Amino acid sequence: MKLDIIGDIHGCFQELEDLLHILGYQWQDKQLLHPEGRQLAFIGDLTDRGPHSIAVIKLVYDLVIRQKQAYYVPGNHCNKLFRFFLGNKVQLKHGLETTVAEWEQLPKSEQEQVRQMMLTLYQQAPLYQSFDSLNLVIAHAGIPEKYIGQSGSRVKTFVLYGDITGKQLADGRPERRDWAQEYQGDKWIVYGHTPVLEARFVQHTVNIDTGCVFGNKLTAIRFPEKEIVDVPSRLPFTEEKFQ
Numbered sequence: 001m002k003l004d005i006i007g008d009i010h011g012c013f014q015e016l017e018d019l020l021h022i023l024g025y026q027w028q029d030k031q032l033l034h035p036e037g038r039q040l041a042f043i044g045d046l047t048d049r050g051p052h053s054i055a056v057i058k059l060v061y062d063l064v065i066r067q068k069q070a071y072y073v074p075g076n077h078c079n080k081l082f083r084f085f086l087g088n089k090v091q092l093k094h095g096l097e098t099t100v101a102e103w104e105q106l107p108k109s110e111q112e113q114v115r116q117m118m119l120t121l122y123q124q125a126p127l128y129q130s131f132d133s134l135n136l137v138i139a140h141a142g143i144p145e146k147y148i149g150q151s152g153s154r155v156k157t158f159v160l161y162g163d164i165t166g167k168q169l170a171d172g173r174p175e176r177r178d179w180a181q182e183y184q185g186d187k188w189i190v191y192g193h194t195p196v197l198e199a200r201f202v203q204h205t206v207n208i209d210t211g212c213v214f215g216n217k218l219t220a221i222r223f224p225e226k227e228i229v230d231v232p233s234r235l236p237f238t239e240e241k242f243q
């Protein structure tokens with residue numbers, strides 16, 4: 001198989017459309033197809049902060065659930081939106097407030113439709129996805145070798161939030177270890193979660209969250225080629241968001 005993995009979108013629907021076009025995907029009879037039979041994968045954080053979160057949910061639902069032409073693993077923002085749609089008490093901050101505001105603008109029947117889409121998308125999603133023929137695993141915040149093939153709450157916390165220590169940095173962000181530096185595995189790990197200016201290759205890992213929602217770019221990586229394809233963001237650049 002040949003796969004195009006898309007980084008954190010965060011409601012940047014126009015940039016997603018730009019990227020899918022550059023990658024060569026085309027709509028034919030309500031199917032988004034690639035002439036060479038390539039498939040798409042999304043590494044989570046579809047929504048929040050950006051302007052068009054609902055459109056991203058609808059497209060990814062269509063590709064993953066209806067067309068069954070794409071793969072999706074959830075991010076921490078997906079997890080929080082899922083819990084919001086379940087009716088759990090969650091704080092409307094860190095970008096969730098933008099998705100909820102957009103959703104509340106919809107007519108009631110469409111609200112329920114979008115809610116069901118996100119519930120289905122999240123509930124059917126694996127915590128991480130292995131592609132044995134590509135020697136590849138995708139996981140939103142990465143995955144250490146010892147967790148590949150495992151499940152449970154530790155694995156869930158890691159793939160959603162990364163290698164958090166439980167401590168806080170001076171600016172309030174959670175302290176995270178750089179698991180990729182210690183990764184010794186042979187399988188390639190493609191992940192996102194932490195915005196970087198350029199796709200970051202460390203050992204056999206690649207971080208493709210290039211902070212589109214913070215004004216940088218939206219990035220895809222093609223497998224097995226390991227070729228990077230990106231499109232510029234349409235949003236203002238906020239440098240302090242990048243590591």
Ligand SMILES: [Mn+2]
Pocket residue numbers: 045075076077140160192193194
């Ligand atoms: Mn994330």
